[in-house]
Amino acid sequence: MSDATATPAAPTHGIGAILRHAQYVIGENKVTGFAFGLFLLIVLAALIGPYIVPHDPLASNTSAALQGPSAKYWFGTDQLGRDVFSRVIVATRLDFAIAIFSVALVFLMGGLAGVAAGFFGGWTDRIVSRIADTIMAFPLFVLAMGIVAALGNTVENIILATAIVNFPLYARIARAEANVRREAGFVQAARLSGNGEFRILLGHILPNIMPIMVVQMSLTMGYAILNAAGLSFIGLGVRPPTPEWGIMVAEGAAFMVSGEWWIAFFPGLALMLAVFCFNLLGDGLRDIIDPQRRT
């Protein structure tokens, strides 16, 4: 056949192609490669961190309080003589969990609501858009504070608050993406194939906007951690003595001026690196999905 001149796509399977593409992007873009490596480190720390740290992150040792970084205490010790390094590592799991769960939650709430709004339009759209507008009209951090203050400062509520403040972002992106595809040829074709509207929404639209949502999720993970840290900073974070980066920075902030910079610095650095990693990774993912639309 004369038209059988398809592009010579080496792997016939999609996943293979994506992996190859990912490999290319990571290879080509050192920054993304670095972010990916960092991400693996974070995951590793979250998974096995608590079993490998040199000291008990909760054990106080007042005789060794406020020691600077040394061979024994790599990141120094805090006010109660706890090992900052161990606490920073152990905190990874909690911060990572906050990020993952809040992002998953906001995807379930905002992503699905947005897709439905964009696809069905009409009242669904109006309600979802109104909710998103209302949330947007709040200063987001203050709303998160309010939610945590009102519901109590537990990890669950921090996750919930982070998810709620991100709702408009997800709803809007999902809505826009679904709206574009609402009358797309393949959606029309799906209608012709006898797909009901819900099946089209979940089976055809949603998978197509997943890549964009995944990018967004990666970027929001960083924001989720920052949000949790900010809440901790003003005293609405997790309960002591649980190690968490934000609260460690807040605790260490007071020691900064007296020269014990390491108490706040290392958790702050970890915090920054994690957020940095998620942001770069989001960028990288965007490259993988669509090299043209990198922003």
Next chain:
Amino acid sequence: MKRRTFLKSLSAASAASALPIPAVWSSAKAQARQETLLVVSESGPNNVDIHGVGTNVPGYEVSWNCYDRLISHEMKTLPNGTQYYDRDKFKMELAEDMNVGDMSATFKLRKDAKFQDGTPVTAKDVKWSLDRAVSVGGFPTFQMGAGSLTKREQFVVVDDHTVRVDFIKKDRLTIPDLAVIVPCIINSGLVQKHATEKDPWGLEYTKLNTVGGGAYKMTKWQPGAEVILERNDDWKLGPQPKVRRIIWRMVPSAGNRRALLERGDADISYELPNKDFVELREAGKLSIVSTPFSNGCQYIGMNVTKPPFDNLKVRQAVAYAIPYQKIMDAALYGLAKPLYGSGLDKVKDAAWPVAHNYNTDIAKAKQLLAEAGYPNGFETSISFDLGFATINEPLCVLVQESLAQIGIKAEINKVTGANWRTELNKKTMPLYTNVFSGWLDYPEYFFIWCYHGRNSIFNTMGYQSKEMDAFIDGAGDAATAGNAAAYETNVKGFLDLAFTDIPRIPIFQPLSNVAMQKNVSGYQYWFHRRLDYRSLVKG
């Protein structure tokens, strides 16, 4: 290398340009600086009238400096040189003479006393002010009540310059209670102009304005940010204060407050973390004055109305499990007076605060807990006021860790500042830490609030003991009657009982720390622990 030199030159250049600016641009400003005292603290007043609804502690400071009272206290010098108010010696302020009789006290007012608007202070003003204190309700009325001043009829105008205060009962706290912040004398004529039917005491007006005759008047107040007080040059009730102008800035970050002090920008600050005080003292660039809180201590309280803390052995176990020394070292940096491990089975003196005989002894605590029927411990929560997190948080973390060793799993519960009082009021927190200190420095005053069966808000444990009540009441009666021996027996009685029954575990007596520039002097410790600007000197 390059970067370093760059930074150096940068800092040098800007230092050169930054420092002389005030001098070059205006010598008036440098002059002003000499006569201005910059005070920095974490929070500021919400109301400058102590009679107001919900006036906070910083508001007391404004009231103290801007209003006069009939009487005040003399100063004494502590061995370390600190000026400390003398509980037992009164000084005349608005009154030029006080005559305490059996069931009344008569005050002659100074003839030259004037309010800040120039109107003379009369007996009418005094009566109106005291009437107001006992009438407005809330904290001021309660405080007056502590000295058995409860009815307006108790305040009698004898003539323009004579006021008599009648006693409803004999109470040795009545006269001291007239020297606290609450019975301040207000310019009644001026306030009444602003009074309304809904607000007969003119609280709305005095909330924002200082309407007294004190040594300072508030000229600017930006809530949450700044208070400016100017010296009242017509003030005649004492030597003229040296500082012309007080600028009181609110700096929420303790680190910033410290930095301001160290760099010489701020003149004086209290409310710094202990660690900073310790380091500042070691650095020696500033004068640090540390004085134990009069009649106060920080303690661990237990709710005795509910299991498991209704069990004496559990309470004792907890008392043996508190890591006292660790708290002293890590949470307080040694800047406190320990109230534990006295080594004495019975208290030696009839004085308070005084140490109890518990010390950290995990084995004994375990044993006691087992005896109490909790060999494997139990789960509970320990709460603290987030407003004082610098000490409370490490303290609670240490206590939590230590309790875990005897099997008690305590979850830490942070309570926001405003909510703390509500929570205390509910009396449902099983385990918590708190500070209480009384203005009137008498042991029975403390115990009436904190241990008496009439269950005031500060008896946070819900502690009820007939025996305790008898001791406390006995001490009060003995004091009024002037029976020193009975007083001592009763005081020792309630102290020993408080330690054996141990519903609350005193840990330490906090220190009131003030850091100031070397050129600032004249600091005086008052029972309210706020600054008295009148005695401060700069330069």
Next chain:
Amino acid sequence: MLRMVLKRLMLAIPSLIGVVIVTFLLTRALPGDPAAYFAGPAATEEAVAQIRKQLGLDQPLPQQFVRYVSDLSRGDMGVALTTGQPVAAEIMSRLPASAELTLLGLIVSVLIAVPLGILAATSPGSMIDHTCRIVTTAGVSLPVFFTGLVLVYFFYYQLGVAPAPLGRLDVYFSAPPQITGFYLIDSLIARDGETFVASLKQLILPAATLAIFALAPIARMTRASMLAVLGSEFVRTARASGLSPGTVIVTYAFRNAMLPVITTLGMVFSFLLGANVLVEKVFAWPGIGSYAVEALIASDFAPVQGFVLTMAVMYVMLNLLIDVLYGLIDPRVRIEA
């Protein structure tokens, strides 16, 4: 244009109603009892109950809501417990401080980020591009309170080049006569160079903290939209017509690329207003953000409600402003309205 403004305002009304309701419910759910707070220490149960009644807190929620709304319609936002001042007055007096800081932060950020974004877009994949990406991403990855603390530590405490982080003006200066409430502008109007320099010095660190945070979204958006526009056909046409690179980039590409950037600016501004809350706390800045945080921590309803409502109104006005600005640049929007 007026019709568009009115239409936009109408559209914002449901959101504002939503904000009022959500804020009301949220603040009622805050722990803590204002009555107990007002009653002061050592108050009896009865005293607390009486104050509760005075404050109307004993009534069921719907009635409290009606009362709140009717107060609000009279411009009465209630009285703050912690400072004891009427909320409306305090917000009005503190708003300029926050606005000045946020705007300066935004301006600094735009001045850095937009050229950076353009530079990155004109040479995608280059070192400049990567550096821009890494620097801005690092900026947005820093928690603002941490940035603020580190800046204070270095520039004030260590190097001593920055003034004390003590609010809007050094202690020994007095505020310029209030006209706009922006010290920078007011001091210029008053021809008081000394105060201008002093207030500018105070502004530098907090504004830098905010600017660092805002760099990334603006630079990214500038880069992305510039890249899109540079690849568009009309730019190709302009190039093919031999127009000079300056004309192409400024008249053709930049103005078109600004459109999405302006939208982003709106988002960034509202984001900064949120970040302000933390920055103001670090720098003792007497703005509405720190006011709201203190109030929230103290379970003090009225300021929180007032603050949120003010921010919501500002957000609406800001979006309106952006739409108008958008209309000025893009004739298509103008006609549609």
Next chain:
Amino acid sequence: MTAAIPNAPAEVPLLDVRDLTVEFSTRRGAVQAVKHVDVTVGKGETVAIVGESGSGKSVTSYAVMRILDRAGRIADGTITFGGVDVGKAGEREMRDLRGREISMIFQNPRAALNPIRKVGHQIEDVLRQHAQAGSDDSKAKAIAILEQVRIARPDERYHAFPFELSGGMCQRVVIALALACRPQLLIADEPTTGLDVTTQKTVMDLVVELTRQRGMSTILITHDLGLAAAYCDRVVVMEKGRVVETANSHAIFSAPNHPYTRKLVRATPRLGVTLSDLLPEEEGVARKASRASNGANGANGAGHASSDEQPLLVVEGLVKEYPRKDTGGGSLKSLFKRNGAATAPEGPPPVFRAVDGISFSVRRGESVGLVGESGCGKSTTSTMVMRLIDKTGGQILFDGEDIGAIPARQFARLPLRKRIQMVFQDPTESLNPRFTAVRAIADPILRMGESMSAKAVRARCEELATQVGLPLEFLDRFPHQLSGGQKARVGIARAIALKPDLVILDEPTAALDVSVQAVVLNLLQDLKEQLGMSYLFVSHDLNVVRLLCDRVIVMQAGRIVEEGPTEKVLGAPAAAYTRELLSAIPHPPL
């Protein structure tokens, strides 16, 4: 691979491209988009560069202008324009060249104009850049140029923004921009693609007229061999980055030399050919033979449906109204409104009738063509018949049942759904990017077919793939791994999976290259014969309609202007509009 250049201009050519190679650096390394290309353009000559997508024809022109993307570079060869070595010229020199000596017009006129700048100012920018006008006279000059490109009321249009002008008008502005500085060479890159055939004619006529007047040379870059031959002196045919043939335009149709040119010429639909003629010789012969044995001769012989039988589809008085949204795009009214010139005496009706009471029928086994220019309502009609949108009025009877009365949302669940299917215009867009080919074909079977095992579904899909000529190894690929023709086949396989009675073909080949179009059209014809389906063929291309349809319906502004058997309507059109459409089709010189 360089073919001889017949009739090479004797004098020194204006543009001389020699051995040009353009490389793009991509992820897979450097790719040569243009390989060793030679093109010359003499003074006053009009040369067409023809090729299918990916042939490198546009890249060649960009190289001449030196406006390649960042990734592209001239790897080899020389480009000489009027004695200037373009490859070595400095950027400044090039800037002076562009717009003043060589200018270019692009495919999408609306996108080619700065959307937020008045068109007059855009022309002035060019004038001033090349010092053709100062600040005092630039406006007058710009208006004069607008007038030259036949824009009515140029002094008003000077202030218009591109979005306020129609597509044809925008293209005139682009032409004005290109000709403003009286360049010597105009490069027109697919200047009329996407425009209606009548607009195409006026634009092309204008370009030719203006360039002739000024003695300019022109390069026309197009995929349409017919257009190229009709308007140009010489034609350069490119394939995969190489020039395969250069010939005089009348020679290219009559005696194409290169096999590729021959294939291209054959595949171009034109008068007097049948479907099988479009295919390359051998295939076409075989196809013709098989059709002959089936007793049908090409498209028009398929009239085996008896006329007394009840028609499959009857449309009666069909109306579709949309609420009027005055977005101003291209409408003159908004222009008036803006300038306040006209007070718009009567307001526009509140609704806009996209389809205005049309009636027609489709018999079983019949192919009906629905033709008209963009906005005539043909797609709205087909979408309503498809039951994807609801009608405003009238009836749609399918097999006697009024399917128009069933709301579109419910229709998807009815068994009737599988009897009406559609092949979409854009094969790429109509395939879910996340579905493999087999999954896309299986979709209707899974949703509406009898329940069967996964194996059976697969078997059925393979059967369908074979039927539409899609090699089975492509079944597990995703759309982006398939070529345009393969995607079209997947779309067709999906449409016929449940053996529908009526298939609506919505410009099924508009997005395809001509050679692929030829194959797909033949495939559609074969399938129709095999399965006995009816087609409703929606198209703007009369040449294609002629090949595939038994009857033709011509629509204009929501109404039917003419209807009848294909030969009659296209051979002897009764309506003026039909005649206009026919005459606008470029006729290569034969």
